[in-house]
Amino acid sequence: MAAFLRHGAFKTGQHLTPEHVLMRSYATKAEKKKGIDRKVGPKIDSTARSLAAKGFLRPQKSYTPSGDVDGRLNSIFHSVLGTSSNSTKLTDLNQKFALLCKCEEALGHGVPNSMLHHLETLKDVRNFFATPVDTTTPYDKLRNIELPENLSVQFEYHRFHPETDTAFGGVTAFPESSTIVTGLRYKDKYPGYKVSE
Known part of the structure; x- marks a missing residue:
């Protein structure tokens, strides 16, 4: 408040709303003249963007659906719900919990918490357990594909050490x-060294 009194905010007799106070506390005079406001509102989707950016690094198990996944799911659906129709809705949460637990035991693939609300019908459950999960990173996938002749990827990188790298007499490109x-x-894998002064 002292800053507003010092700049004469109350001398003009104008009424200051909380929006004015925030605007005055963030924007400079030049910015106010141009109509620029530097207030930053809350960013709710920043967490979602962060998770999407590192999605392939999440601790998830790989899963490859077996060839008889449909038959196994049909038998589980009949034992828990009495039907295997794809349009059957999972409205009772106790039945949904029992169904997903049996599916996880039989197929060895659990439903993460972030996917539970997406599974509303038996068709959704069938699609979830029929979808493979690949946890290899894009960098590791380069090992298994045939690269062009002019492209080489060094998977185990090399660190310079003057005792082992004698191609140029142990002299590095960065001597200091x-x-x-x-x-x-x-x-233990990559020994370091300190330059003697």
């Missing part, structure tokens, strides 16, 4: 930079 390995996972 040390190679320090900080990760516990790679300390």
